Amino acid sequence: MQLAEVFAERMARSSDGHFPFSAEATARALGLKPRAVYNHTRYLRELGLIAYVEHGTKRNVLRTRYGAAWTREHGYRGTATLFAAVAPRVWDEAMGRRIEGEGYTARQVGVTDAGRELAIAEAVDNQRKRQDVQQTEPVDNSGSCTPSVVVPQPRTSGSVDGGLKDRTRKRACREKSPKHRAKGATGWSATKAAAAMQEARFVQLHTWWTQGSCLRQLAYSLRPFFEAGWTWEEIARELARWTVPLRPRHVASYIASEIRRRVNTGTLFLPDGLVTPYRQPEASTWDDGETSHGPRYAAMQAWKASTFRPAAARAAAAFEEIRRVLARHAEPRRTATASECRIPGARPENVQLTREEIDALLENSHPVVAGETLWAQAEEAAEYRIEAQNRRDNWEYLPPAPPEPH
Secondary structure: OHHHHHHHHHHOOOOOOEEEEOHHHHHHHHOOOHHHHHHHHHHHHHOOOEEEEEOOEOOOHHHHHHHHHOOHHHOOOOEOEEEEEOOOHHHHHHOOEEEEOOHHHOEEEEEOHHHHHHHHHHHHHHHHHHHHHHHHOOOOOOOOOOHHHOOOOOOOOHHHHOOOOOOOHHHHHOOOOOOOOOOOOOOOOHHHHHHHHHHHHHHHHOOHHHOOOOHHHHHHHOHHHHHOOOOHHHHHHHHHOOOOOOOOOOHHHHHHHHHHHHHHHOOOOOOOOOOOOOOOOOOOOOOOOOOOOHHHHHHHHHHHHHHOHHHHHHHHHHHHHHHHHHHHHHOOOOOOOOOOOOOOOOOHHHHOOOHHHHHHHHHHOOOOOOHHHHHHHHHHHHHHHHHHHHHHHOOOOOOOOOOOOO
16 A cells, blocks of 8 residues: 555656656665565556556666767666556446456546446535535634635625615725736627627628638627627628738738728728727837836936946937937827818718618618629629620521522
């Protein structure tokens, strides 16, 4: 049992479940003779609990590694025997597991009904033990606990309507802590994401260059439109205006970058905050008072100016030029007015339509042709054109027949 415990401790350090075995080191750790360690290891092998993976050797592996360059300073190092833990088939059958294979290569492929019942009973027992421990163990308030590990308590009606008599005014008036969102979360629920994928499916059917792409990635790239309240008809009409000549290699990436470019250039109007603007953080020369390093940096520059006068003068001139460039970039750019635009009066309030106007346009306009119908119409037009070309090429001139005799 002591030897099995040592092997189990070593096995936990390996990702493959293997553990090294050295009779001399194990004998020193357990206080036994090497012969006793060999015998008990043989017992474990006969029981089918361990199996050989690789036999060790007393040969100096360092001499083999260095070859002719080996010297006595490199020393000596052998290799240990590697064992692996094996579960006996009798134990697997008792636990209700279906095994395929023999010996060390056997693998679990499923469970039986008895094994399923044992697993359910074990899960119920573990849950009951955890509940018993939570109810019997007293609460330890000796140490401070961070808010991240405080167990949230259910809200009661008394904490809302003021039913608690001993609630202090400080606790009642304190600000609510902001809700933290997990890193990488987008705030979209599973139901909302599924609805977006359904809308993206219709967009994919009515836009030829999006067909064949990943539907989930397409729905994710179209989220700015969905958050703005656009329907799939409006999105398909907007994508049709982009006049994409060839199918993009990655459709979702192209749509995301094109939405950002069009919003930032003013050709696509979406609510603020949905698309990241092309803005860079303000640069600093580190010698102003707006940063925490400003006073210390100014003192260091003053010391340099008093110690190294020519170099300090050149540095001051360089910083002055940098400030001038930053000030020129910080000036607001002149935006194009309505008279300078290609379309007079093309402003968001003049372009956006109401829902009633969009419904009227859909009723009076032709329906959007789906992908299969569009391909069928294209093939029919091609066949008609080929048939007309064949008739024109095979046309022959026949002279008029002579008049019949009376």
